[in-house]
Amino acid sequence: MSGAGDDGSDDDLAAAWGAAVEDESAANSAKVLNQAEIDSLLGFDDAPQADEKTGIEKIISSGLVSYERLPMLEIVFDRLVRLMSTTLRNFTSDNVEVSIDGIVSLRFGDYLNSVPLPAMLAVVKAQQWDNYGLLVVDSAMIYSIVDVLLGGRRGTAAMRIEGRPYTTIERALVERLIQVVLDDLGAAFEPLCPVSFRFERLEVNPRFAAISRLSNAAVLVRLRVDMEDRGGRIELLLPYATLEPVRELLLQQFMGEKFGRDSIWETHLAEELRHTEVALDVVLDEQTLPLSAITGLKPGDQLALNAAPGAPVRLRCGEVALFEGALGRRENRLAVRVERELLRPAPEDLAGRAA
Structure with missing residues (x-):
């Protein structure tokens, strides 16, 4: 008999808990916010803290754009x-x-x-x-x-x-x-x-x-x-x-402002480059020989050049051909008279040849 009574009391207790939970959920669903709660939610309290934004103010400010000052x-x-x-x-x-x-x-x-x-x-x-x-x-x-x-x-x-x-x-x-x-x-x-x-x-x-x-x-x-x-x-x-x-x-702070550029140093560098000494080579002829022929050369051997007497010669700086001229003699020295300037290929032409 006691077991049956206990089971009945447990069922009653469970039913009471269920009814209480339903009543609480119904009360929460029917709850209406008053004006003070709405103002607090949207961030419009009577005494907002300094430098602090809440609610709708944050939503609005997030859409603002930081513009560049000119x-x-x-x-x-x-x-x-x-x-x-x-x-x-x-x-x-x-x-x-x-x-x-x-x-x-x-x-x-x-x-x-x-x-x-x-x-x-x-x-x-x-x-x-x-x-x-x-x-x-x-x-x-x-x-x-x-x-x-x-x-x-x-x-x-x-x-x-x-x-x-x-x-x-x-x-x-x-x-x-x-x-x-x-x-x-x-x-x-x-x-x-x-x-x-x-x-x-x-x-x-x-x-x-x-x-x-x-x-x-x-x-x-x-x-x-x-x-x-x-x-x-x-x-x-x-x-x-x-x-x-x-x-x-x-974006300049004053008229004529330069960004990362110094005209004084540009002028100084250009002047120094003009006074730089470079080696200028006079090329009579160029030949391609096997390595065995080069290593077999001895004092007294002769190399025949393919340039005829009076043929034009080229003046080069490193690998860059600059001028073409005629070879001659002035007093007791050999001399070259510059006759024309050689056009240097454009960078894109050099890139095409390398490709």
Whole structure:
């Protein structure tokens, strides 16, 4: 009887454990995270630790790209600002101040999504680099330049009428402004490398100004143009692919910097090589003899040369034939008069013969 009672109690205990496990799993599956737990999971706690990223912040930062710094490009843009300050004063007959708001590196797609509309986007081509760039003029700058060029009063802000397409006159005036900026941009690059920027087309929709893949890296320079109480922004975007032909020049810390090359030592080595003494041999004839004939030579033996009297001889340095000339006599010495230079075979011809 006792054995049967024990078996029953074991069955009851097992059933109780199973019910408890099912209740716990059901409770866990139905559990809902509160706002504090969600913030902690995504890494947005009220008091995050310094220099520590968690959750979604790590996921976002893992997709960022470390862009290469181009020191010489900053000097080019500084020169562009000085040139634009002068040319825009002459272009508008007004007091114009141009300054740089910032130079940043970002993805091309991120910039297209952040362009403040309405704006005009000029697609420009760097002809020597065979690639494209983007020049963006914002709405405030468009109305300011139209107001200035059409004789608007000084000291009054330009009137902005949003929600309508730009007129033909506005587009024509902005194209003139863009051409002035592109001329200055080419002049800014002139000390570094000759390049000319050509205006291609004008767009008002960023989707039609896609000159590069959305994931490609680009350099963006934001220029602020102030004309007393008027002004606006001009933004220049150059993809890294466009700057690739002059990447080595843009990596320089200063103009004319040499990478692993010393012109002083090059000149010194060239001068020393010119003063180096070399042996020059005059070859009358060459013959191929068996080794037995060479070892059998004795004093008094004669070797007949196949060169006739007055035949040209060759002057050689080592194994390299340099000149051909005539053998003669000058005073009591034999002399050779150089008559023509022998053309040396190209390296690829020598390689073909060896093969």
